[in-house]
Amino acid sequence: xxxxxxxRKFWGTEFVSPVMLASGTSGFGEELFKLGCLTGAGAVxxxxxxxxxxxxxPPPRLLETPFGLLNSIGLANPGARYVLENILxxxxxxxxPLVINVAGESVQEFADVVSVLKESGVHIGYEINxxxxxxxxxxxxxxxxxxxxxxxxxxVSQVADRPFSVKLTPNGGDMVQAAVAAQQGGASAVTVxxxxxxxxxxxxxxxSVIKRKVAGYTSPALLPLVVARVWQVSNAVSVPVxxxxxxxxxxxxxxxxxxxxxxxQVGTRLMRRPCAAGxxxxxxxxxxxxx
Amino acid sequence: xxxxxxxxxxxxxSRQVLPGVFSVEFESPEISSVALPxxxxxxxxxxxxxxxxxxxVTINRLTESGFELLFDVVGRGTQLxxxxxxxxxxxxxxxxxxxxxxxxxxxWLLIGGGLGAAGxxxxxxxxxxxxxxxxxxxxxxxxxxxxxxxxxxxEDGSRGSRGLVTALISExxxxxxxxxxxxxxxxxxxxxxxxxxxxxxxxxxVSTESRMGCGWGVCDGCSIPVSGGxxxxxxxxxxxxxxxxxxxxxxxxxxx
Ligand SMILES: Cc1cc2nc3c(=O)[nH]c(=O)nc-3n(C[C@H](O)[C@H](O)[C@H](O)COP(=O)(O)OP(=O)(O)OC[C@H]3O[C@@H](n4cnc5c(N)ncnc54)[C@H](O)[C@@H]3O)c2cc1C
Ligand SMILES: Cc1cc2nc3c(=O)[nH]c(=O)nc-3n(C[C@H](O)[C@H](O)[C@H](O)COP(=O)(O)O)c2cc1C
Ligand code: FES
Numbered sequence: 001x002x003x004x005x006x007x008r009k010f011w012g013t014e015f016v017s018p019v020m021l022a023s024g025t026s027g028f029g030e031e032l033f034k035l036g037c038l039t040g041a042g043a044v045x046x047x048x049x050x051x052x053x054x055x056x057x058p059p060p061r062l063l064e065t066p067f068g069l070l071n072s073i074g075l076a077n078p079g080a081r082y083v084l085e086n087i088l089x090x091x092x093x094x095x096x097p098l099v100i101n102v103a104g105e106s107v108q109e110f111a112d113v114v115s116v117l118k119e120s121g122v123h124i125g126y127e128i129n130x131x132x133x134x135x136x137x138x139x140x141x142x143x144x145x146x147x148x149x150x151x152x153x154x155x156v157s158q159v160a161d162r163p164f165s166v167k168l169t170p171n172g173g174d175m176v177q178a179a180v181a182a183q184q185g186g187a188s189a190v191t192v193x194x195x196x197x198x199x200x201x202x203x204x205x206x207x208s209v210i211k212r213k214v215a216g217y218t219s220p221a222l223l224p225l226v227v228a229r230v231w232q233v234s235n236a237v238s239v240p241v242x243x244x245x246x247x248x249x250x251x252x253x254x255x256x257x258x259x260x261x262x263x264x265q266v267g268t269r270l271m272r273r274p275c276a277a278g279x280x281x282x283x284x285x286x287x288x289x290x291x
Numbered sequence: 292x293x294x295x296x297x298x299x300x301x302x303x304x305s306r307q308v309l310p311g312v313f314s315v316e317f318e319s320p321e322i323s324s325v326a327l328p329x330x331x332x333x334x335x336x337x338x339x340x341x342x343x344x345x346x347x348v349t350i351n352r353l354t355e356s357g358f359e360l361l362f363d364v365v366g367r368g369t370q371l372x373x374x375x376x377x378x379x380x381x382x383x384x385x386x387x388x389x390x391x392x393x394x395x396x397x398x399w400l401l402i403g404g405g406l407g408a409a410g411x412x413x414x415x416x417x418x419x420x421x422x423x424x425x426x427x428x429x430x431x432x433x434x435x436x437x438x439x440x441x442x443x444x445x446e447d448g449s450r451g452s453r454g455l456v457t458a459l460i461s462e463x464x465x466x467x468x469x470x471x472x473x474x475x476x477x478x479x480x481x482x483x484x485x486x487x488x489x490x491x492x493x494x495x496x497v498s499t500e501s502r503m504g505c506g507w508g509v510c511d512g513c514s515i516p517v518s519g520g521x522x523x524x525x526x527x528x529x530x531x532x533x534x535x536x537x538x539x540x541x542x543x544x545x546x547x
Contacts, residue, residue, distance in 0.1 A: 027509035035295065035507065047511070055521045059545035062344075062502045062512035066367075069343050069504070076511045076522070209546075220340050248340045271344045271504045272335060274297060274384070 006281065006290055008042060010240050010262060011163040011188060013097055013124050015042035018257060019277045022244050022267030023047055023101035023127060023167070024073060028087050029094045032274055040278030041096045042263060045127050046083075048103040051112050053079035058211045063200055068219025069268050070198050072210045075103050075132065080116040088122040097124040101167070102156075106136035107148070111155040118161050126164035127242075128156055128187070130178075131171070131194035131216075143194070144173030146181035153185025165189035165242055170229065171197045179233045179241075191242040191265070192229045196222060218268040220248040227259045234260025250283025295387050295507065296321055302379040303357065310431050311364045312406070313373045318357040322385045326350050326358060328414040329390025329472075329498055329531045333506040334360070335382040336371040346372065347503050347526075349410035350386065361409035361434065387506050388530050391472055391496055393418055400424070400468035401438075402483055404456055404475025408434035410498065414472060421467045426456030426479070455479075457486040465491045473534065474498035477547065481539040495534030501525035502547065516541035 008015040021044045026032050029044035038044070056076025063070040077083070083100075091098060100123045104110040110128055117123070130143035130152055142148045153166055166182035168175050170193045179190045195216025200209050208214070223246030234241040240262035247253055247266045256264045269276045284290075300317040308314045322332065333345040346368040351361040364373050375381060391414055401411050401423040408425050415423065415438045422440040427433045430450035433443055442459050443451030452459070456479065465471070465487060471494045473483050480497050487495060504510035506526045514522035515529065516538040523529060523536065 025505075025510055031508045035297065047509075056511060056514060058541065059514060059516070059522075060502050060547060061514060062504050062510075064342055064344055064502075067341060067343075071504070071510075071512060073511050076514070219343070268343050269340075271510065272340070274505070274507060 006284055006288070008263060011125055015097065015263065016040070017042040017277065017281045018261075018263050019253060019280050020045055020099070020242065020263050020265045021270065021277060022265040023129070024071070025267040025270045028091050029096075029098060030091050033094055035274055037275040038095050038277065039275070040281035043097045043099055043124070044094065045099045045265065046101050046123075047077055048075045048101045048129055048132075049077050049080055049083050049113055049117070050075055050103050050105075051080050051109050051116070053077065053082065060210065063209050063215070065198075065200060065217075065219075067221050068217055069271070070200060070210060070215040070217055071195070072212050072215040074212070080113045084116055084120055088117075088120040092122045098122060099125050099127050099165075101127045101129050103129045103132045105132070106134065107142075107151050107155050110152055111159045114156055114164075115159045118159070123162075125162045125188070126156070126160060127191055128152060128164055128166045129194065130166055131169035141169050141171060143169035143178055144171070146174065146177040149178045150181040150185040153182045153187045157186025163188035165191045167191035167244065168193045168233075170194065170225070175229055176232050176236045179237050183237045183239050187239060189240045189242055189262070190233060190237060191244050192233050193226065193244060195245075196225070218245060220246055220252075220269070222246040223252055223255075227255060230256055230261050231259040247280070250280045250287055253280050253284055254287060294325065295385055297382060297384040298322060299380050300357065300383045302375045302377055302381060303354075304377055305375050308361065308435060309433070312361065312434070313364065314351075314359055314361050315372065315375050316354055316357060316359045317381065317383060319383065320356060322383065323353045323356070323358045326353065326386035327390045328393060328417045329410065330386035330388050331506075331530060332360070332383050332385030333387060333503070334372060336368040342368055344504055345384070345506060347500075347506055349498070349530075350413055351409050352412040352416065361406075363406045384506065388526055389528065391498075391531050392470075397469035398467065399470045399472055400464055401472045402456055402460070403434065403436075404479035405432060406434065407475030407479070407498070408436055410474065411436045411472070422464055424456055424459050426475070455482070457482050460486050462488075468494060471495045472498070477539070477543055481543065484534055484539065492534055496531050497534050497537060498531045499525050499529050499537070500547070516545075
């Protein structure tokens with residue numbers, strides 16, 4: 001077996017490691033930087049940014065399950081303008097590249113957010129979150145329909161002055177087709193994949209504990225589901241595949257790289273280990289014998 | 292400003308202080324030298340991967356070489372924590388959050404309901420207090436707090452007077468205090484807030500709890516509804532807030 005190199009170069013950027021910190025689990029990187037936890041991080045992906053500020057969903061926004069975590073944050077963020085003027089300048093000194101996660105309620109909103117944020121030179125690219133509901137066209141997630149994914153990708157590529165990945169959804173639709181559509185629309189990577197729909201019901205009341213009923217489920221137990229999807233998608237597209245989901249140790253990262261991922265995101269594990277990036281990289285180096 | 296860190300701390304002692312309520316002392320000069328009353332730590336309940344989040348617990352008291360936590364066993368995480376033994380190495384991140392606003396030289400009245408009083412000792416040890424009111428369901432739930440004047444009230448009358456904490460809140464106690472610390476279940480804190488007359492409300496600070504993902508401000512999972520709309524993050528903007536910050540109605544609806 002050949003041991004994979006652990007540095008990366010694509011999108012015209014060099015990454016010290018294949019580990020990316022997943023959207024929504026590391027803010028804009030500032031807090032983890034202050035904690036000294038960005039060592040070993042190839043890149044940070046910001047929390048979702050929308051055009052207008054969003055205060056987010058009513059609590060409880062998190063629910064721990066026996067083997068994972070349900071989240072219903074509701075894309076809480078201060079809006080693209082505020083991010084441009086107040087947050088990005090404050091994170092211009094991060095020790096690793098920053099990618100901005102973009103969400104929207106219409107195809108146009110994704111392009112609008114990118115148009116606002118491109119005034120900043122702080123971030124290297126975008127991750128387009130097509131798992132959110134397409135409110136303008138019926139409310140189903142953009143990502144379930146390859147034709148809509150194509151339109152989002154095309155709209156973003158018309159305004160983006162730097163690379164972007166389209167983060168796909170596992171909740172309905174054919175992810176391989178969606179990935180191909182994203183690439184055809186101009187995406188320079190695809191992220192596989194966003195959270196899995198989940199729900200926990202209090203049997204005494206018969207009601208979902210999370211007010212918005214369904215939520216996003218993440219868990220180390222999702223590893224094989226993500227490995228399968230990364231493997232399928234990477235066989236179908238030529239752009240880099242970024243995996244997201246299921247990672248809790250260095251071996252998981254190596255497995256996802258073997259499945260075809262170029263970069264591997266870690267999310268929920270950061271709740272236990274804010275310095276997970278460095279820990280994962282050390283574990284990988286030990287396993288592969290790389291110094 | 293003090294800075295938090297993630298440390299592997301040695302358990303110095305662990306004992307049951309009340310049925311199901313444990314006191315665990317950790318060695319950590321790093322955390323105790325910068326901790327302020329009302330701040331909390333994030334404890335890894337197990338060495339493995341599950342549960343996937345840590346458990347937030349308020350620092351109850353500083354000790355010679357570290358700090359003490361007092362916690363109630365309510366579920367899987369705290370069950371694991373109750374099994375900590377002296378000598379165990381446990382990962383603890385802290386100190387976290389914004390504690391009691393103790394800037395000024397003020398006299399404090401402390402009002403705690405149930406486990407809400409876990410954390411009071413640190414405040415009592417740091418400020419001048421005119422009194423501590425502790426309410427509990429029964430004698431076996433009264434959190435021990437060492438202070439000059441402690442008023443105890445239990446719902447079943449098994450210790451102190453019978454009733455709820457609100458019954459002990461008097462104009463005289465409120466008038467003597469410059470600051471009022473309230474901590475307990477949401478319904479208790481709301482009842483206390485409603486009992487305190489308008490004139491004294493600006494003195495009130497409340498210590499809140501919320502389900503946390505990280506505890507260090509990155510996940511937006513711990514948001515608490517505030518008056519006038521919107522949310523504040525319990526973990527970094529709190530857990531202690533001025534009493535008038537909280538939107539009690541929306542907070543109760545969360546059903547936490
Ligand atoms: C800032 C802060 C300080 C706290 N200080 C203390 C303290 O000093 N003493 C003490 O006994 N308890 C304290 N708590 C509550 C304590 O964190 C919970 O009792 C504990 O997390 C329960 O975990 P579990 O796995 O045993 O329970 P489970 O019910 O199995 O937990 C399931 C999930 O819900 C979360 N959860 C459950 N109850 C609470 C709660 N009341 N608040 C927040 N999250 C909760 C858990 O963290 C976990 O993610 C504090 C909470 C916060 C937010
Ligand atoms: C609290 C929380 C918030 C998240 N917020 C976002 C978000 O804003 N945008 C997004 O694309 N994904 C979001 N995600 C999904 C993560 O980026 C990641 O895809 C997912 O957690 C899977 O990885 P994991 O198994 O390592 O956690 C969030 C996940 C969590 C746990
Ligand atoms: S618990 Fe993550 S932001 Fe407060």
